[in-house]
Amino acid sequence: MKISFTKPGLPETGVLVVMGFDGGTLSESAHAIDEVTGGALSRAAKVAKFKGKLGEMVSVLAPSGCKLESIVLIGIGKPEKLDLLGAEKIGGTIYMSLSAKQPRTVSIAFDAVEGGEGRVWEHAAHIANGALLRSFRFDKYRTKEEADQKPSIRALKILTSSGGRARKAFDVLEKVAEGIFLTRNLVSEPANILYPDSFAQTCLELTELGIEVDVLSESDMQKLNMGALLGVGQGSERESKMVIMRWNGLQGKGRKAKTTQIAFVGKGVTFDTGGISIKPAAGMEDMKWDMGGAGAVTGLMKALAGRKANVNVVGVIGLVENMPDGRAQRPGDVVTSMSGQTIEVINTDAEGRLVLADALTYTQKEYEPKTLINLATLTGAILVSLGNERAGVFANNEELANRLKECGDETGEKTWPFPMDNEYDELIKSQIADMKNVGGRFGGSITAAKFLERFIEKETTWAHIDIAGMAWSTKDTPTVPKGGTGYGVRLLDRLVAKYYEG
Ligand code: BES
C-alpha cells in the first residue's frame, strides 16, 4: 500500500472517505461531496441512522453526479475527544472494511479537528498508521490464494492541509511499524521453519540497519557456564543460541557514547512441548509463539535502528527448543546457572525462567545497563489474572512500573503492575539447591518473577513483562489483525523515546 499525504480537494475517482461527527453532523468535505451527489450522502446517513460514533460507517456505492466508486462516511465521535489511538482506530477500520474489495485508491478527507489531543498533522499521520498496522498479513504459506483475492488497498491518500508535517510524523511511525511487522512475522512462523539457528540468521540481517549482531553457539555458552539455558535445549536436535543485538545511537555524540542506557532481554523458546513434563496435545500448537518475548526484542531493535533513536541499547535473546528426548533434562535435575546459583528443575515446562536466568546474567555482566527490561510468554497464570487485555509488570522499581503503565495506556499496549513481596520468594526455596523452578499452584506469575529477580543485581533497575496473554490474538481489532500481535514493540519504543533518548 502506497501511503501519501496530499492537499484537500475532492478526488475524481476511487473511494472517498469523509468524516461525520458525534450527533451525525457532517464535516466540510462531507458536505461538499453531498452537494455534488445531490444529497446522496446525507440521505444514506439518515436511512442508516448514522450517529457519528467513533468507527461507525455508512457507504454510498457508485453515487451519481461524480465518477467515484463509492463514498464512505466514517464517524469520529466528538472531535475534541479524538486522541491518537482513536485516529488509528479510524484508519484501521477504514482499511478493514474497504480492503476486501481491493480498491485502487482510497482518499481520506481528514478535515481539521481542532482541540483534540495532538494536532491535525499528528491525527493525519496516525490515521495512516492505523491503516498500515491493519494491512499486515501473514500469507506466505497460502499457495492457493490468487493475488486478486488478497485484501488490499493499492494507494491510500490522506487529504490534509498539513501534509508535510504529517508525512514527517508518519515516516517515524512507519519505521516502528516495520519493527512490529518483523515481530508479527517471527511470532507467526511455525517451529519447523523458525528455530534457534534460523531465528539467529534473521537477526543477522539487522546488521543492514547498523545494528551490531553477535551469535553465541552452544560451545560459547558452555564456556560461559550457562547451565540453566543449556539444560532446556538439551533434548532438542536444534542447537541453542543466544543473540546479542546492539544499537549505538549515541556513537560519536559525546560522553555517554560508551554506556548502555537500557537493555532488553527476551524469552525465545521456539517451541515449548513442556519437555519431559510434557504438555497436553490440545492447543500445543500455540507453543510456536513461545518466542514472543524474543520476537518483541528483535522487532524493537529494528524499530529503534530504523528511526535512528538517540540511545545506546542492547537486546539479548535466549533461543532454545524445549523437547522431550532420551537426552532431555529430567524433573529433579539440578543445573548451575551462569550466575553460579544452582536450580532444582522440578518441572521442565517452567523452562522460560531458566533461559532468562542466564540471558539476564550475561546481559548485566557484559553491559552493566542501568535499566533492564525482559519480556516473556512466561506463565499461563498471567492469562488467568489479566486475560488478553494487559501484560503483567513485575518490577523492583516503582517508577519504572509506572512508566510502563503510562506508555502502555498511550500506545494501547497496556500493562498492569503486580506485587513483589518477599513472602512469594519463600515459595521457590529448594531442599537441595539454591532454588527450585516452580513455586506451586498459587501466584504462579509472581513466583516466576521472583525467580527472575534472583538473577538481577542490586544496582539494576529492572522490570519483567509477562506477555503470555498478549503475544497472540484470536480476534481482529482495528489495528491488530488476529495472529501474532507484535505486542511490546510500541510500548517499549515509546518508553525509550520518552525517557531514555538524548
Ligand atoms: N510457555 C509457557 C507459558 C504459556 C502458557 C505461554 C500459555 C503462553 C500461553 C511456559 O513455559 C509454561 O509452560 N509455564 C508453566 C509453568 C508451570 C509449569 C509452573 C505454566 O504456566 O503452566
Ligand code: ZN
Ligand atoms: Zn513451558
Ligand code: ZN
Ligand atoms: Zn514456555
